[in-house]
Amino acid sequence: MSQAAEIAVEFRDVSFQINRRTLLSQLNLTIFPGEAIVLLGRSGSGKTTTLKLINHLLIPTGGQVLVNSRPTTDWDAIQLRRRIGYVIQEIGLFPHFSVGENIGLVPSLEKWTEQKIQARVYEMLNLVGLDPEIFAQRYPDQLSGGQRQRVGVARALAADPPILLMDEPFGALDPITRLELQEQFRYLQRQLGKTVIFVTHDIQEAFFLGTRIGLMYEGTLVALGTKAEFLESQHPEAQAFIACLHSGEN
Ligand SMILES: Nc1ncnc2c1ncn2[C@@H]1O[C@H](COP(=O)(O)OP(=O)(O)OP(=O)(O)O)[C@@H](O)[C@H]1O
Numbered sequence: 001m002s003q004a005a006e007i008a009v010e011f012r013d014v015s016f017q018i019n020r021r022t023l024l025s026q027l028n029l030t031i032f033p034g035e036a037i038v039l040l041g042r043s044g045s046g047k048t049t050t051l052k053l054i055n056h057l058l059i060p061t062g063g064q065v066l067v068n069s070r071p072t073t074d075w076d077a078i079q080l081r082r083r084i085g086y087v088i089q090e091i092g093l094f095p096h097f098s099v100g101e102n103i104g105l106v107p108s109l110e111k112w113t114e115q116k117i118q119a120r121v122y123e124m125l126n127l128v129g130l131d132p133e134i135f136a137q138r139y140p141d142q143l144s145g146g147q148r149q150r151v152g153v154a155r156a157l158a159a160d161p162p163i164l165l166m167d168e169p170f171g172a173l174d175p176i177t178r179l180e181l182q183e184q185f186r187y188l189q190r191q192l193g194k195t196v197i198f199v200t201h202d203i204q205e206a207f208f209l210g211t212r213i214g215l216m217y218e219g220t221l222v223a224l225g226t227k228a229e230f231l232e233s234q235h236p237e238a239q240a241f242i243a244c245l246h247s248g249e250n
Helices: 047-054 077-082 098-102 105-109 116-129 145-157 173-193 203-209 227-232 234-246
Strands: 009-018 021-031 035-042 062-067 084-088 163-167 195-200 213-216 220-226
Touching: 009 047, 021 047, 021 220, 035 047, 035 203, 047 163, 047 195, 047 213, 077 084, 084 145, 098 105, 098 116, 098 145, 105 116, 116 145, 145 173, 173 203, 195 203, 203 234, 213 227, 213 234, 220 227, 220 234, 227 234
Parallel strands: 035 195, 035 213, 084 163, 163 195
Antiparallel strands: 009 021, 009 062, 213 220
C-alpha cells in the first residue's frame, strides 16, 4: 500500500475566507486511519469551520482538503458524506421519525433491505447502550438529552463510515452522563478503529479522547501532538489551556 493510501484526511495549506474575513489560514494537518484527533480551542477559533471543510459543507478558498487522497472538490458531495458520520451538539434527529427510522436513514438511502436495516438498528442501539426493544419505536422528544446523543452516535455509525466528525457532541450533558458517554465512546472508537475528528473546548475531554490534540487559535493550528507533547508546548494558548487543568486544585 502506498503512503498516500494510508492517510484518511489531509489539509494542505488550507485557508477559508468569507466576506473578506479570514476564518482559517494555512492549515496543514495529516490524519491517519484509526486516529482520534481532537481539535481543541476557545470559542470562535475555527474548529467547526475545520470540520465542515472535511465533509464539503464548506469549500476551501485556498489549498486543498483531501479525503482518502482525493480533494473534497473532486468528490460527489453525497458520496463523500456517506463515508463520513457527523455528530453535532444539537443532534438534529428528525422529530417525526422514530429512533429506529433515524438510525436507519442512511442505510435505507443506500437501499439496504428492510431486514438488514432492522438488524443494524438493533445492533447500533445495543452498541450505544440503549435497549432496542424500548427505544427503537420512541420519538426524539421522548428521550433525555443523553439518550438523544447516544442515538446521534448510533445514527452516525449505522452505515459504517470510516470517518466520524464529532462537534462538541457531549457539551450539553450533565457531568456524570458526559463522562459515561466519553468512556463509552473512547472504547467504541478503539474497538471499531474509526478515524475520528472531535471538536471541543474542554482540555480534559481532549486529553481523555485524543490520540493527538490539535490546538486552534484565531483560525490557525498552533500546536499538534500527543497529550505529553501538548503539556510541553510553550505556546501561550496551550499554556492558558493547561492552566485550566490546574485551576480547580487549590
Ligand atoms: N458564515 C460565516 N460568516 C462569517 N463569519 C463566520 C461564519 N461562520 C463562522 N464565522 C466566524 O468564524 C469564526 C470561527 O467559527 P467556528 O464556528 O469555526 O468556531 P469554533 O471554534 O467552532 O467556535 P465554538 O466553539 O464557539 O463553536 C467565528 O469568529 C465565527 O463567528
